[in-house]
Structures are given as C-alpha cells and as structure tokens.
Amino acid sequence: MPRLTLTINNRSVSARRGESILSAARRSGSDIPTLCNLGGLIPAGACRVCLVEVAGYPRPVPACATRAEQGMVVTTDTERLTAARRMIVELLLAERNHSCAVCVMNQHCQLQDLAARLGIDHVRFAFISPLAGVDISHERFGIDHNRCILCRRCVRVCDEIEGAHTWDVDGRGAASRIICDLAQPWGTSATCTGCGKCVQACPTGALFEKDAPTKKATIDMERLSEWRRSRK
C-alpha cells in the first residue's frame, strides 16, 4: 500500500494514501478534538472543531475531511485554532438549550467534555433559547431538539450503515432541524427500523433511550461499517 510522510506538530508521521489528517494525527499521538466525526462514517466536516493549520494554506482546514499529503506540515494546536474552537463551541452552546444538569448525557456528553477541555466557563454570545421541541412518539427512543448540535451523525449512521435514511435536515442555518421522514413524528415513521444506531451515534443527549433515563454510551461505528463493507 502506498505510504507517504508528513509532519504533524514537528513530528514525522507516516500515513496511507487517502488517509485523513485526523487519523494520521491520532496515530501519532496528537489529540485533535472532534464533534461531528465518528469512526466508520463518511466525514461531514460540519462542526469545524477539528480545524488544523497546514503550512502554505491561507485558512485552517478540517482535519477529518482533509487528506494527508506528502510533505504536508500540520500544526494542530495554535492560539488561533484554540480561539476558533472556543468560539465554535460557544456558538453551539448559545444556539440551543444545553442544560447539563437535567440532561441524560450529563458527564458522558462529548459537547460537555469538549467545553470543559477548552476551559469554557462562560459564553460571550446572546443565547437564542429557541423552543426547539421534543419528540417522544417513538416506542423506545426520543429526540430532544434542544440538545441537538446538528452534527448529522444520526443522519449519516442511518443512511450509511443502517441503510434506512430515516433522518435528514429540514431548513438551513440556525433554523435547521433534524427531521424524520416527511417532518413527521418519529413514532409514525415508515422507514425507521428501530435499530437505535442514531441514539448510539449522538454525541449529546439529543437522542436518547426512553427507559434508560440517566446514562447512555456513545460508540464508534467502525466495526459495523467494516462488517457492512465485507458483506458487500
């Protein structure tokens, strides 16, 4: 398999052709924060939390959706990047109603972890506080749009791995909402198989299991996607 060499944080790293900067960096021990990335899913580049600097590029690029190239010089931790990441997470927190104390994912939430890691103890922006709504019409699961960060992991896992494509996104910008089929209650969906992968993929408490009100794990879909590829 053709290999190439690049520099990440002053360290020489070997990568496969076609591999993302993110996965090469992780292997070399540079921990780039991510939110919308989930092993096994096609990168969306939606959250921009994994932005990195590449020498010669005018702007930071998302590490999850940028391929490693021969001779690239990547920096993953600069002041500019930290400031950008902080702003992104603050904007995410201001966009919906993230009340950790009453959330099923408290202390297991990737958004909460990231905010803690970036030392966010306040938000500079005005909270929008939308009445985003909750849908608990499904027999086993619920979706609380107030906690959704629109990372589209649920959309991608449902499309790419389960193959049902029950979820999609309605509208655009801050008014976007995750929708089920024709923007109908989850419980009335004709395409949902009730597999629960979206719940497993959700980084926050937006998708939750109804009878497990206090804890929920988030798992990578890497194994599942490998299994699916091998069956094709």
Place this chain on the structure above:
Amino acid sequence: MNVHDSHRADDRHRALERVMQQHRLRPDSLIEILHAAQRQFGWLDRDVLGLIAARLRLPPSLVYGVASFYHAFRLEPPGRHRCTVCTGTSCHLKGGSRLLQQLEQHFGIACGATAPDGSLTLENVRCLGACGLAPLIVIDDEACPHASFGPVVERLTASLDGEDTSP
C-alpha cells in the same frame, strides 16, 4: 371536493407523472421534479413529496430536506394574494427592507408567512433584476415600481376587500 376539482387533481398528478417519466425517474432529477410539482400544485404538500420520494426511490426525509433547503419551494399553501418585496441591494438602499418591516407590522404577518385566514402571503426576494424601479414590490404578479408604504397598503387592502364581493 366536487367532481370538477377531483378531475383537476387527477390531471395534475398525470402531468407530474409525465414529467417524472421524462426524467426516467432518475433520483438526480429531484429538483426539476420538485419544480414541476410546484408548478402543478402551487405548493408542495407532504402527500406530493411522499409520492415523489416513492416514484424516484428516494428516502422521504431526503426529499423533504431538499425541498425545505431551497427557498424556491413552498411547503405551506400560499395565500390568495401575494405581496413580494424586493430586498436586493438597490431596493434595500431605497428603503425596500424598511418597507417590508412596515408591511409586516401593518398586516401582522412575518416575512415568508401567510395570514391565518389565508388571504395574504408576504415574502421577500433578493433582486428581481429591475433595480431602476427600486424599491420594487410585486403584488399578485403585478409590479409596483418606486413603491411606498401608503399606496402599497391601499392597493393590497383593495385586493383583499375585492375578494369578498367576488364569487
């Protein structure tokens, strides 16, 4: 629904089916087909979106997502009268956006919304390509060049009142 209406609905469905067949039910022709459906029905209700999804073998959520992403598609029935305010650069500088705000307040409808009684839809558009006529307003496909608040309200009120007497 009387017989006449149901015949017309059948015609519309037939026309939509014809367009879908012309595109050989290809999933990548979704946007053209949504345009054709909107031309037939005036707006896209969920039944039509579901029908298109089924015929093109696309997930319903994807069809709804595409239709809701583009401002060209309406997912709510339009009002009987339409008032479109241009808020492109020229019209904005000439007070188009302020005019839109005044109209929103006067009729109590947000931009893009329809009055609860279905009489009027207020919407904006980014440039109609007639910047010399700024600020431009279009009421029921009729242009009102160099529009100002007073005459526009008068014109709209007249058409809204007019519909009470018409059969």
